[in-house]
Amino acid sequence: MSHCIFCQIIAGQSPAHKVYEDEHLLAFMDLFPAGPGHALLIPKVHAENIFELDEAVMARIGAFSQKLATAVKTAFAADGLVVFQLNGEAAGQTVFHYHMHFLPRMAGNNPMAMHGKVMAEAAVLADHAARIRAALGEG
Ligand code: AMP
Ligand code: ZN
Numbered sequence: 001m002s003h004c005i006f007c008q009i010i011a012g013q014s015p016a017h018k019v020y021e022d023e024h025l026l027a028f029m030d031l032f033p034a035g036p037g038h039a040l041l042i043p044k045v046h047a048e049n050i051f052e053l054d055e056a057v058m059a060r061i062g063a064f065s066q067k068l069a070t071a072v073k074t075a076f077a078a079d080g081l082v083v084f085q086l087n088g089e090a091a092g093q094t095v096f097h098y099h100m101h102f103l104p105r106m107a108g109n110n111p112m113a114m115h116g117k118v119m120a121e122a123a124v125l126a127d128h129a130a131r132i133r134a135a136l137g138e139g
Contacts, residue, residue, distance in 0.1 A: 002046070006097035010044050017122075017129035020068065020136060024060050027068055027132075029125040030101070032116040037076040037104040037128055041068055048096045049087040065100055071135035075128075078104035084114060 008014035016028040030038040047053040082103040086093040
């Protein structure tokens with residue numbers, strides 16, 4: 001079994017609340033969300049960070065990231081959406097398999113944190129994933 005938690009999710013060896021999957025990409029809910037609707041997008045091929053990512057995979061991520069951003073914003077009727085991606089420990093990266101974060105923001109929200117401190121309830125994540133899947137289907 002891979003030591004990488006995201007590779008384990010891809011392999012079906014660890015659970016995740018998935019919002020999208022194809023041959024190359026997987027999107028799922030962040031387990032410690034920094035806010036409601038916090039989703040992650042990863043390539044299925046293991047690459048630690050942006051510097052190691054294959055250019056063709058990067059292009060697929062880029063193309064789909066716009067669709068996912070739209071779906072997440074729509075699903076949570078968000079006023080705004082933060083997309084971010086951390087490379088290296090010094091940048092705050094904690095899982096060393098490339099991923100993009102999608103975090104809905106509401107007007108008047110508290111100051112933004114990139115990482116949540118509390119594990120979300122499974123039922124809540126299941127509901128949030130279903131909302132994003134529905135919005136993706138409509139797009
Ligand atoms: P980063 O700090 O950019 O590497 O982000 C890693 C993100 O992965 C954090 O927001 C974590 O909450 C999230 N995370 C860690 N383990 C899991 C998991 N098993 N399922 C879903 N999200 C996870
Ligand atoms: Zn991995």
